[in-house]
Amino acid sequence: AQSVTQLGSHVSVSEGALVLLRCNYSSSVxxxxxxxxxxxxxGLQLLLKYTSAATLVKGINDFEAEFKKSETSFxxxxxxxxxxxxxxxxxxxxxxxxxxxxxxxxSGTRLQVQP
Amino acid sequence: ETGVTQSPTHLIKTRGQQVTxxxxxxxxHNTVSWYQQALGxxxxxIFQYYREEENxxxxxxxxxxxxxxxxxxxxxxxxxxxxxxxxxxxxxxxLGDMNTEAFFGQGTRLTVV
Numbered sequence: 423a424q425s426v427t428q429l430g431s432h433v434s435v436s437e438g439a440l441v442l443l444r445c446n447y448s449s450s451v452x453x454x455x456x457x458x459x460x461x462x463x464x465g466l467q468l469l470l471k472y473t474s475a476a477t478l479v480k481g482i483n484d485f486e487a488e489f490k491k492s493e494t495s496f497x498x499x500x501x502x503x504x505x506x507x508x509x510x511x512x513x514x515x516x517x518x519x520x521x522x523x524x525x526x527x528x529s530g531t532r533l534q535v536q537p
Numbered sequence: 538e539t540g541v542t543q544s545p546t547h548l549i550k551t552r553g554q555q556v557t558x559x560x561x562x563x564x565x566h567n568t569v570s571w572y573q574q575a576l577g578x579x580x581x582x583i584f585q586y587y588r589e590e591e592n593x594x595x596x597x598x599x600x601x602x603x604x605x606x607x608x609x610x611x612x613x614x615x616x617x618x619x620x621x622x623x624x625x626x627x628x629x630x631x632l633g634d635m636n637t638e639a640f641f642g643q644g645t646r647l648t649v650v
Binding site: 426458463464465466467468471512524525526527528529530 | 541570572577578579580581582585593595627629638639640641642643644646
């Protein structure tokens with residue numbers, strides 16, 4: 423079965439600082455990986471996705487993530503945090519090992535951005 | 538292109554009652570997935586419908602059931618509500634391929650008292 427582990431339920435950075443949110447996955451088949459953002463009382467918005475093309479994936483709002491198969495990781499980064507980046511971030515994986523195409527989510531990381 | 542819409546946005550029910558949540562998928566999308574997101578947790582997969590057929594189910598009891606209609610909209614029904622069913626219920630639509638984006642609705646906040 424697939425699983426996702428997000429290290430750090432809360433991350434706090436200063437405005438302008440590097441953002442690094444960690445995600446490790448487990449999958450018995452080549453995975454598709456996603457990062458979603460959720461603002462309070464809202465649904466999920468896709469930031470970026472990895473689908474076995476380039477290992478460095480660029481997303482919206484200057485976010486990017488690098489797929490590292492040897493480390494089973496898909497960490498999310500942003501060079502310079504903005505106040506508007508404060509939200510909950512979820513890493514997710516999907517694949518066909520369970521015969522379905524649903525997303526398995528991590529438990530989320532809440533990003534705080536300090537002025 | 539319309540997005541994914543869910544109704545109602547908020548709902549309060551009493552333990553033991555039944556509830557129906559609705560989802561209109563994005564135009565052209567044939568797959569709808571439902572997720573339960575408890576407070577402070579990541580979404581958990583309930584089930585998925587593809588062209589009106591259930592296409593996979595998560596670890597939820599049979600009192601969670603669903604439907605998908607010919608226009609690809611969907612319903613989630615929960616019978617015999619329990620306090621632990623209180624959560625944000627999210628609907629996502631997609632084209633059914635694993636590497637295509639799933640578009641999420643704003644969710645329905647269900648409170649069971």
